[in-house]
Amino acid sequence: xxxxxxxxxxxxxxxxxxxxxxxxxxxxxxxxxxxxxxxxxxxxxxxxxxxxxxxxxxxxxxxxxxxxxxxxxxxxxxxxx
Numbered sequence: 001x002x003x004x005x006x007x008x009x010x011x012x013x014x015x016x017x018x019x020x021x022x023x024x025x026x027x028x029x030x031x032x033x034x035x036x037x038x039x040x041x042x043x044x045x046x047x048x049x050x051x052x053x054x055x056x057x058x059x060x061x062x063x064x065x066x067x068x069x070x071x072x073x074x075x076x077x078x079x080x081x
Contacts, residue, residue, distance in 0.1 A: 010042060029067050 016035065023031050037056065041048055 010038075026067075026071060029064070029071075034064070 019031050019035065023029075041053065
């Protein structure tokens with residue numbers, strides 16, 4: 001499971017430019033915190049406390065998922081007409 005979390009952070013690094021573009025339209029989503037954590041995990045992996053990472057996953061990811069879901073619903077509605 002920890003490996004999966006670390007892989008997700010790698011993907012966040014690849015979508016950095018997209019995050020920059022949508023940040024102004026997605027108030028409330030803590031993009032800066034997400035990207036900071038991504039950098040910490042990607043570049044400080046030798047000193048990462050996986051217990052802390054897991055607590056963040058359990059505490060923050062469900063709310064982030066809900067925020068992203070709320071963003072996607074209008075976009076999906078626009079595609080279907």
